[in-house]
Amino acid sequence: MTVLDDSTAPGLVGPPNSHGPRRDPAPLLPDPEPVRILGTPAAKMFDTELQRELYRRLVLGRRFNQQATTLTRQGRLAVYPASTGQEACQITASMVLREQDWLFPSYRDTLAVVARGVRPVDALTLMRGHAHSGYDPYEHRIAPLSTPLATQASHAVGLAHAARLRAAADPETAEELVALALVGDGGTSEGDFHEALNFAGVLGAPVVFLVQNNGYAISVPLASQSAAPTLAHKAVGYGIVGRLVDGNDALAMHSVLSAAVEHARSGRGPVLVEAITYRLDAHTNADDATRYRSAAEVDAWRARDPLTLLERHLRAAGLLDDAGVAATARAAEDLATEIRAQFDNPPDPDPDSLFTHVYATPTSQLREQAAELAARRDADAYADAAEDEDEDEAR
Amino acid sequence: MTVLDDSTAPGLVGPPNSHGPRRDPAPLLPDPEPVRILGTPAAKMFDTELQRELYRRLVLGRRFNQQATTLTRQGRLAVYPASTGQEACQITASMVLREQDWLFPSYRDTLAVVARGVRPVDALTLMRGHAHSGYDPYEHRIAPLSTPLATQASHAVGLAHAARLRAAADPETAEELVALALVGDGGTSEGDFHEALNFAGVLGAPVVFLVQNNGYAISVPLASQSAAPTLAHKAVGYGIVGRLVDGNDALAMHSVLSAAVEHARSGRGPVLVEAITYRLDAHTNADDATRYRSAAEVDAWRARDPLTLLERHLRAAGLLDDAGVAATARAAEDLATEIRAQFDNPPDPDPDSLFTHVYATPTSQLREQAAELAARRDADAYADAAEDEDEDEAR
Amino acid sequence: MSTTMVAALNAALRDSLRADANVHVLGEDVGALGGVFRVTDGLAAEFGRQRCLDTPLAEAGILGTAVGMAMYGLRPVVEMQFDAFAYPAFEQVFSHVAKMRNRTGGQMGLPITIRVPYGGGVGGVEHHSDSSEAYYAHTPGLHVVTPATVADSYGLLRSAIASDDPVVFLEPKRLYWSAVDFSPAEVSTAQVPPIGRAMVRRPGTSATLLTYGPSLPVCLEAAAAARSEGWDLAVVDLRSLVPFDDETVCTAVRATGRAVVVHEAAGFAGVGAEIAARVTERCFHHLAAPVLRVTGYDIPYPPPMLEKHHLPSVDRILDAVARLQWEQ
Amino acid sequence: MSTTMVAALNAALRDSLRADANVHVLGEDVGALGGVFRVTDGLAAEFGRQRCLDTPLAEAGILGTAVGMAMYGLRPVVEMQFDAFAYPAFEQVFSHVAKMRNRTGGQMGLPITIRVPYGGGVGGVEHHSDSSEAYYAHTPGLHVVTPATVADSYGLLRSAIASDDPVVFLEPKRLYWSAVDFSPAEVSTAQVPPIGRAMVRRPGTSATLLTYGPSLPVCLEAAAAARSEGWDLAVVDLRSLVPFDDETVCTAVRATGRAVVVHEAAGFAGVGAEIAARVTERCFHHLAAPVLRVTGYDIPYPPPMLEKHHLPSVDRILDAVARLQWEQ
Ligand SMILES: Cc1ncc(C[n+]2csc(CCOP(=O)(O)OP(=O)(O)O)c2C)c(N)n1
Ligand SMILES: Cc1ncc(C[n+]2csc(CCOP(=O)(O)OP(=O)(O)O)c2C)c(N)n1
Ligand SMILES: [Mg+2]
Numbered sequence A, B: 001m002t003v004l005d006d007s008t009a010p011g012l013v014g015p016p017n018s019h020g021p022r023r024d025p026a027p028l029l030p031d032p033e034p035v036r037i038l039g040t041p042a043a044k045m046f047d048t049e050l051q052r053e054l055y056r057r058l059v060l061g062r063r064f065n066q067q068a069t070t071l072t073r074q075g076r077l078a079v080y081p082a083s084t085g086q087e088a089c090q091i092t093a094s095m096v097l098r099e100q101d102w103l104f105p106s107y108r109d110t111l112a113v114v115a116r117g118v119r120p121v122d123a124l125t126l127m128r129g130h131a132h133s134g135y136d137p138y139e140h141r142i143a144p145l146s147t148p149l150a151t152q153a154s155h156a157v158g159l160a161h162a163a164r165l166r167a168a169a170d171p172e173t174a175e176e177l178v179a180l181a182l183v184g185d186g187g188t189s190e191g192d193f194h195e196a197l198n199f200a201g202v203l204g205a206p207v208v209f210l211v212q213n214n215g216y217a218i219s220v221p222l223a224s225q226s227a228a229p230t231l232a233h234k235a236v237g238y239g240i241v242g243r244l245v246d247g248n249d250a251l252a253m254h255s256v257l258s259a260a261v262e263h264a265r266s267g268r269g270p271v272l273v274e275a276i277t278y279r280l281d282a283h284t285n286a287d288d289a290t291r292y293r294s295a296a297e298v299d300a301w302r303a304r305d306p307l308t309l310l311e312r313h314l315r316a317a318g319l320l321d322d323a324g325v326a327a328t329a330r331a332a333e334d335l336a337t338e339i340r341a342q343f344d345n346p347p348d349p350d351p352d353s354l355f356t357h358v359y360a361t362p363t364s365q366l367r368e369q370a371a372e373l374a375a376r377r378d379a380d381a382y383a384d385a386a387e388d389e390d391e392d393e394a395r
Numbered sequence C, D: 001m002s003t004t005m006v007a008a009l010n011a012a013l014r015d016s017l018r019a020d021a022n023v024h025v026l027g028e029d030v031g032a033l034g035g036v037f038r039v040t041d042g043l044a045a046e047f048g049r050q051r052c053l054d055t056p057l058a059e060a061g062i063l064g065t066a067v068g069m070a071m072y073g074l075r076p077v078v079e080m081q082f083d084a085f086a087y088p089a090f091e092q093v094f095s096h097v098a099k100m101r102n103r104t105g106g107q108m109g110l111p112i113t114i115r116v117p118y119g120g121g122v123g124g125v126e127h128h129s130d131s132s133e134a135y136y137a138h139t140p141g142l143h144v145v146t147p148a149t150v151a152d153s154y155g156l157l158r159s160a161i162a163s164d165d166p167v168v169f170l171e172p173k174r175l176y177w178s179a180v181d182f183s184p185a186e187v188s189t190a191q192v193p194p195i196g197r198a199m200v201r202r203p204g205t206s207a208t209l210l211t212y213g214p215s216l217p218v219c220l221e222a223a224a225a226a227r228s229e230g231w232d233l234a235v236v237d238l239r240s241l242v243p244f245d246d247e248t249v250c251t252a253v254r255a256t257g258r259a260v261v262v263h264e265a266a267g268f269a270g271v272g273a274e275i276a277a278r279v280t281e282r283c284f285h286h287l288a289a290p291v292l293r294v295t296g297y298d299i300p301y302p303p304p305m306l307e308k309h310h311l312p313s314v315d316r317i318l319d320a321v322a323r324l325q326w327e328q
């Protein structure tokens, strides 16, 4: 039964397929309340090892954010868009993926990249400034961090679609992979977001779109960004499932995201998840957040810090004690020490690398230009050496 | 009460405004069945004069489509994308607008343009080929036909928004205007569509988006275009009202569209209307529709021709008889005759016009180029004249 | 066997799809319809709707999806329906397609072919006749190729699809229906022209016309007409704008000492400016006259009834040749 | 009074908003934040959030909305946050903004100013340092303006907003914090520079540097350094790429017989190619050497730690001057 089915209209021989498919919107719509587990009976059913693991990773994630921010103050990172306050989203986004899956991060998602196994110094290459990206996307199955907002969403769709095509052609080596694309609340306004969701819906591609709704796009609050009931409601417009979750509730995040990923993996189509969270730090170290939000607002969210919520719960449930907290804090310090060590030697990128990867094989134009730069650098080196000699002689 | 309202969370001092506004999605969602009036009791309540007027205009509209198609066969129009079968949408789109309102047509909507008062020959200028647009947008309050699909939707939003700003600044001369943007089912896939609806929702601009869902984007059926329950469901993702209507039911079209326009006019925000209709002709005269759709499908829709449905209803209701049909047919023939007369003289556009309206004042570069072309044309004319003379002499 | 450019392009797609299971075609109306110009005719029937995919109407989404497919190892061939309708995809072109290999230090190349029917001369209404090559050619990381002959459309398209780098493949739509005796089946792999080599289409001694795509036939016609004025014009078909074949071009210009660049895109900051500038840089002391340009005017593409005034014509080319400061 | 370029731009916006109720500013973060570069600082507070509107994050939507506002008689000033983030709006730029007046036979002009912070040299991560001027300059129907001095940023922005045509206003972000003694309040209407006039920033007799925007200070530095090599270099600041001031440029080049074009965008098919080509066309017999170009390489903009190698430097400019075939 479709909305076009109009058997009363004389002469209409059933609904023309050109207007299909029409489906029941109800299962696609999110519940009005975001899914929460912490503080609900469901928390009791949640795997205890996983709870401890989530806690450990959140603590390390927070320490990562702090350490990276410190590196900017020391001038060892040019810029860092912290995900402080969003660690439950970042960590679970990586945890719910299997090895064969792909992650499509946005510029704020370094932590998710690190959580998937990339060395911190490599994940931070973009922000350090010696190269555009510091990890092999194929080794980790992570696309490079995407700065042009929402543009990576359709890449996720294409990759997931390609994997299904490949699997259909060659079931032997089939990978049932899922692509997870991370987008911000601001990013949902871009046409690219719309086009990606539409393609995903039409192709039925195994993609999960996770919107970390942290309330702001730099300074612009959600109210100036969207008038939708929730961002998750956008899903229905693409015939895909929309889900709303408390992004500061690590247990809820983990269960909603893993359900979404397995929904997509099992061929039941894409899912759009909106996680309601908050960026506790400024947009980046260069931003002044006091210009656009109140201390009271930040304080209110600090009280809903995903770490605090989880720690309180674990302690109450008897899954964590002072010793456990201390041990985890030590592990976090170890991570911080390791990161600092990774940043010990300032990078010294080779100018010749400017020309090597523009094309698979440099064009003759680029060979000329590379030679020109190399000659100039040789000449400079020679001049420097000569100057040194002059100085030596003068001494 | 918002979905973020979580008074149980300790320390949360009410929902941060950064996550608002959150609203009830229910009133935004379209009914699953498209609105129909013909064949329902509501038809009895419908203004009888308006019914007759709709019939008259539909018949003239159909004749316009036929005449324009004939002109392509005669080579007097380069191309014509007919709206045959979609006349109820085209005609009502123009009828529901007041003088101060603006229409933002897509390339297929010449009939709507004509129905708003533009001379057929001027509305068809684009298709005739001597200029890009043949009417003064300010005289008729109609933007030029937009070929880049969906790009005109945000123009409608900007204009409607500007009018409200102007009205707020100067209530004396305030015009309560509505902008109506016409988009096709295919056009809804473009990022521009999304961005326009989102801006409209956020700004609360008085815009109505009418999607004429005729089942195809050239050859691509709706099923390959969207997996949404209906295209009208997309509205909820922007916090705007979505409505679904039978686009071949002229009474339903008129009442849904006028309600939408008055909803927008009264400051209650934008509306997205999906009209389910069918293009009975090929995409354009140059298209071969048999490549992608069956004769049976076309026949099924022919039986739901908006003219047939309306005429049958009017006759049954005693509002139309053979004499009325004949009189309307004569009026339609008069229109066709008038159109043919308008096309009698082949246009002879002035090449100098190429340079006059690139900028308000031509740049020195364009003055040089215009002079070059003018000199060449003078030389050619001179050469032609000389040749003629030679021929004369030779004779 | 008489073959049109459309048929040659179609054969190139078919042969590429046959030769490599990773090749996939996608775009608007490429399936049942076979494309508005019929370049993909019959491909969906032979290779299935998945390998010749009718996409939703959204150019950025099409290209973005192709990027993801290429990341996974496929070789997508994207059709943009018309020149101006590729503009919505420009962020994907500039920020991802052109840069991905560079962004990832060479680890992730994108072997995508973007087919763009371009240019005017077909009586198209506005937005259907843009010459957009300069936007692509100015963007590092893209190869930009445009065939002017039936044989080249077959060969260069095969090379483009085989390339490990993204190729913007500009098809001069006004040559779509030009036909010559040519049989794709007889083209051996060795005969497929590589990307990056220009071709001297006609030797000459008086001056050199440098051109590409839709303007090649006009230049050849001008060269033929020039005989009667006593000029023996060489004509070079660039075929590839990026990489640029400096060697062939400079050799041809040095041989005559005079050059005219011809293209139909607007002149200002067009590809012709680059050609004139680099030829002058490299051949200055061989030049008896400045390199001149015959191009479209700096105006939006005209409506059909006026386009003949805008397009480089034999007359305009001969006038430019006449202005090359000939000593009497 | 020491004024930065940011402050001068801010003053130009403020004065334009005061002078004409139809002027409206819109873009991402232009309101409470005052823009990521603070160019719109304080405008929302003074003129209200409607006249300095924080929009949703969607560049095509921003520009499309501005088109509609301009249709209704407003004068929108749009801020694109960074060069590369204007790309999503390119279809609106190319197909509507640039063409609307022409499409409507002159009946509908669009007095829109599109402000684009552009170029590198600020240590920005990828996509934050593109020089996109060639895309705009090649598109007929746009004015393309780029100030290089504090005073010009004030004056030219006022002229841009007052223009009845769309103006792409390219702000060299690496000069944003350059400061000079300048007081916008003392600029009379008569002193506001018109769009379309270049400016000789330094007279000279040996050779002429032709440049604009971020490269002007580098050229002036090079000219100062050149004195010690015995060269007296003229420096011309184009200020407006479209319209192009052929008169000032050709006069300056003819006077020296030698020219070098300098810009930081990739060289291939860049604006420098146009400048070199047209100067050569117009001044051929005055030239002792080919017009040379010093530009960014034909590569995606480098990561921060390598950008110094990519940007035209004093050294590279002097090397080019040395290659201008001086007789000993
Ligand atoms: C296409 C594009 N436009 C603008 C920007 C500049 N910009 C960088 S981050 C940002 C805000 C992003 O907000 P959101 O999507 O909510 O992500 P968040 O920063 O909150 O993680 C903007 C406007 C960009 N990176 N890309
Ligand atoms: C941006 C853009 N892409 C592609 C096209 C080419 N094109 C013209 S009409 C059309 C199909 C439009 O379908 P739909 O929106 O359903 O409108 P309809 O033709 O059915 O009225 C296409 C793809 C275009 N005009 N603009
Ligand atoms: Mg955000």
Ligand SMILES: [Mg+2]
Pocket (backbone or CB within 6 Å): B184, B185, B186, B212, B213, B214, B215, B216, B217, B218
């Ligand atoms: Mg349609």
